[in-house]
Amino acid sequence: MKFWLGCLLVALLAGCASGGPVRGRLHYGMDDAPEGKQLLWPAAPEVPRYAYTGTLTGEPNFRSESVAGGALVELGRWIVGLGERGEAPTVLQRPAAVVGDDAGRLYVSDTSRQAVFVFDEKAGELQVWEQADAVRRFVSPSGLAVAADRLFVSDAELGAVFVLDLQGNPIGRIGAGLLQRPTGLARDAAQGRLYVADTYAHDVKVFSDAGELLQVIGKRGESDGEFNFPTYLAWAQGELYVTDTLNNRIQIFSADGQLLQRKLGSRGLFLGNLVRPKGVSVDAEGNVYVIESYYDSLLVFSSTGDFLLPIGGTGTATGRFYLPAGVWVDARNRVHVADMFNGRIVLFQFLGGG
Secondary structure, X not given: OXXXXXXXXXXXXXXXXXXXXXXOEEOOOXXXXXXXXXXXXXXXXXXXXXXXXXXXXXXXXXXXXXXOOHHHHHHHHHHHOOOOOOOOOOEOOOEEEEEEOOOOEEEEEEOOOOEEEEEEOOOOEEEEXXXXXXXXXXXXXXXXXXXXXXXXXXXXXOOEEEEEEOOOOEEEEEOOOOOOOEEEEEEEOOOOEEEEEEHHHOEEEEEEOOOOXXXXXXXXXXXXXXXOOEEEEEEEOOEEEEEEHHHXXXXXXXXXXXXXXXXXOOOOOOEOEOOOEEEEEEOOOOOEEEEEOOOOEEEEEOOOOOEEEEEEOEOOOOOOEOOOOOEEEOOOOEEEEEEXXXXXXXXXXXXXXX
């Protein structure tokens, strides 16, 4: 019996493709939600504002449309620990940042995998882009920003922002020799400006899309407009949001970067205080989302800086995080969290309301 089963598994799995993109219908992995229960925040009896809507990890999110082989093939793959293609599944390891484009593609930088994952729902395809330029692979891909025809990827170790076309081909490099440790990225599409958080230089450098250095915002310090290890950035509604990590705050600047509009957050030990803030993003109603990595939480603030509610806490269960990093909100007000040490992207839907 054991011999027969072994031969059957070999026959079923022989010839499975290796390498190349993963193909299939993308689904958002709701399997980890308790059966028959919708996960909402805040909890009853308060009015819910957010609902859990799925998790992305990689290849397991892509289901083949083929029915060839049926359940027996799937059983065989499960027994030997293989994915759809007959090899170890392609999955996120340490996702750092996430961003999407107008075509519905979702890009995720993975510092451990040293690559950018591309979830393409319309094409039914998952790709992994490893090449930074013609001769080098990514070492520590960090921030991401998109344009109509290209993707910008900062690599903290390589000290530059690399430009890829939408097929993943390297087409340029920005900031080489000018950046010490580039991390977060944000882009002003209207002006064609790319903002780069240069963490070790304690400033934000502004480049044109062509790579010309236009401006340097800030310097090291604790005063308004100064930074202490800035990390993540966001561009929203004509303003630049900067996570000033070791100053425990978010600073918001005018479009030209000259005027500090306001600050958000403060140092402290209470829920809603910032200890090690990382990712920052803004939804269509002006709510501000901040990753508080020290307490493994997603904190939600109003547009005026009032703390509204937390989502999270340490753990592996749905709605909990382990050293989360980036956050991004799409046009449908879906909040994407890069749950770094859980190796996943977690989605929440903002339901509206104040």
